[in-house]
Amino acid sequence: MKIIVAGGDGFCGWPTALYLSKQGHDVAIIDNMIRRKWDNELHSNSITPIATLEERVAKWKELTGNEIRTYDGDLTHYDFLREVLKKEQPDAFAHFAEQRSAPYSMIDREHAVFTQNNNVTGTLNVLYGIKEIVPDCHLIKLGTMGEYGTPNIEIEEGYIEIEHKGRKDVLPFPKQPGSFYHLSKVHDSHNITFACKIWGIRATDLNQGVVYGLDTDETQMDPVLSNRLDYDGVFGTALNRFIIQSTIGHDITVYGKGGQTRGFLNIRDTVRCIEIAANNPADRGEFRVFNQFTEEFSVLDLAKKVEKVAQEEGLETTIAHLENPRVELEEHFFHAENTKLRDLGLEPNLLTDDVIRGILKTVVNHKERIIKENVLPQVSWK
Numbered sequence: 001m002k003i004i005v006a007g008g009d010g011f012c013g014w015p016t017a018l019y020l021s022k023q024g025h026d027v028a029i030i031d032n033m034i035r036r037k038w039d040n041e042l043h044s045n046s047i048t049p050i051a052t053l054e055e056r057v058a059k060w061k062e063l064t065g066n067e068i069r070t071y072d073g074d075l076t077h078y079d080f081l082r083e084v085l086k087k088e089q090p091d092a093f094a095h096f097a098e099q100r101s102a103p104y105s106m107i108d109r110e111h112a113v114f115t116q117n118n119n120v121t122g123t124l125n126v127l128y129g130i131k132e133i134v135p136d137c138h139l140i141k142l143g144t145m146g147e148y149g150t151p152n153i154e155i156e157e158g159y160i161e162i163e164h165k166g167r168k169d170v171l172p173f174p175k176q177p178g179s180f181y182h183l184s185k186v187h188d189s190h191n192i193t194f195a196c197k198i199w200g201i202r203a204t205d206l207n208q209g210v211v212y213g214l215d216t217d218e219t220q221m222d223p224v225l226s227n228r229l230d231y232d233g234v235f236g237t238a239l240n241r242f243i244i245q246s247t248i249g250h251d252i253t254v255y256g257k258g259g260q261t262r263g264f265l266n267i268r269d270t271v272r273c274i275e276i277a278a279n280n281p282a283d284r285g286e287f288r289v290f291n292q293f294t295e296e297f298s299v300l301d302l303a304k305k306v307e308k309v310a311q312e313e314g315l316e317t318t319i320a321h322l323e324n325p326r327v328e329l330e331e332h333f334f335h336a337e338n339t340k341l342r343d344l345g346l347e348p349n350l351l352t353d354d355v356i357r358g359i360l361k362t363v364v365n366h367k368e369r370i371i372k373e374n375v376l377p378q379v380s381w382k
């Protein structure tokens with residue numbers, strides 16, 4: 001299959017591109033390298049040293065003989081995107097290329113506007129590009145579990161059957177996102193739904209939970225193939241941040257009570273989910289939604305798991321309950337369906353103490369790169 005991985009220089013996109021290439025797919029990456037520029041803007045960095053995209057794909061070719069073509073450009077530039085689609089004629093378009101940090105989107109008006117412009121315009125361009133140039137191409141779009149928020153009922157996979165005043169319908173599940181970033185994903189989902197309906201585009205929205213870990217078999221083949229790992233208060237995510245904090249003797253930063261519960265998955269499952277979606281395309285005109293996570297944890301549960309493993313490894317760490325910089329429920333019901341990917345063959349890599357230990361050992365090797373001032377959260381929702 002010919003697959004474009006947009007955002008293929010990023011945390012989820014890079015290991016996905018390698019994995020799909022390893023499975024024998026013909027892969028091309030689109031990325032405008034803006035994630036690397038945000039590191040400069042925030043005076044932050046990936047804990048793991050990361051090679052340039054050119055070095056990465058050259059090393060991959062050297063090790064496997066497989067070529068991954070790269071296109072340095074911005075999805076919000078339609079002329080650029082059209083040319084790539086014309087040249088590549090992809091069967092599937094895996095779309096990771098968005099501004100994905102909730103705190104970044106909440107810094108100020110400019111960052112909220114940028115996030116929504118970048119994400120919503122980029123996705124609209126992809127929809128128009130598919131319609132115009134490759135109408136049969138399957139759009140595999142990275143959404144987020146955070147589109148749903150934390151309703152006091154079980155979360156379904158995209159749709160819910162509702163009975164109202166004696167009539168029934170299957171309708172999109174209500175969305176209650178918690179940041180301008182998460183809202184951008186809701187706007188994307190609406191635009192994709194509409195495009196599927198009017199143009200017959202085939203699309204799968206993968207409502208992904210929080211991803212942890214960094215390595216896959218492919219990224220571990222050589223240091224040049226290493227994946228990025230974020231820890232700062234803007235781009236770092238819950239479990240990865242906690243592990244990293246424990247390696248430098250920093251308190252584990254639970255925001256508020258820590259009862260915030262989310263869906264989580266290992267990066268090794270992210271790459272597999274994209275393959276499963278690609279191998280089982282949505283029908284023409286179908287807007288299909290999968291909830292892409294394997295386990296649910298509260299933030300405090302995760303902090304306790306990390307604290308235990310860190311102490312076993314001889315690291316001094318304690319859990320701190322910081323004043324919550326976000327506006328969110330800290331104690332709530334959370335349960336979401338996630339059977340569709342399992343039914344198509346996903347075999348989850350679950351979170352064990354050994355998985356935490358493995359990530360922790362990788363981090364320890366690079367811990368001198370951590371800029372300590374970046375660890376505490378600095379962006380307030382208010």
Ligand code: NAD
Nearest residue numbers: 007009010011012032034035074075097098100142208211
């Ligand atoms: P990332 O920031 O590491 O990677 C995104 C990549 O997209 C970057 O390399 C960036 O340079 C590129 N990009 C951004 N805007 C672009 C544009 N307009 N044109 C071209 N390239 C552009 O993010 P990630 O963690 O790999 O997340 C990838 C996707 O998965 C995002 O859509 C995100 O919302 C979703 N997701 C991530 C997580 C997570 O925990 N990391 C969880 C759920 C969903």
Ligand code: USQ
Nearest residue numbers: 100101102144145146208209210237238253254255260299
């Ligand atoms: N949290 C803490 N301490 C921290 C960091 C986070 O308690 O140090 C809490 C947050 O307050 C929140 C929860 O952990 O309640 C998750 O926060 P996060 O930063 O790990 O994740 P989030 O902001 O939701 O965003 C991440 C990715 C985003 C993706 C989303 C999936 O950055 O791209 O869409 O996870 S989900 O959460 O399912 O919406």
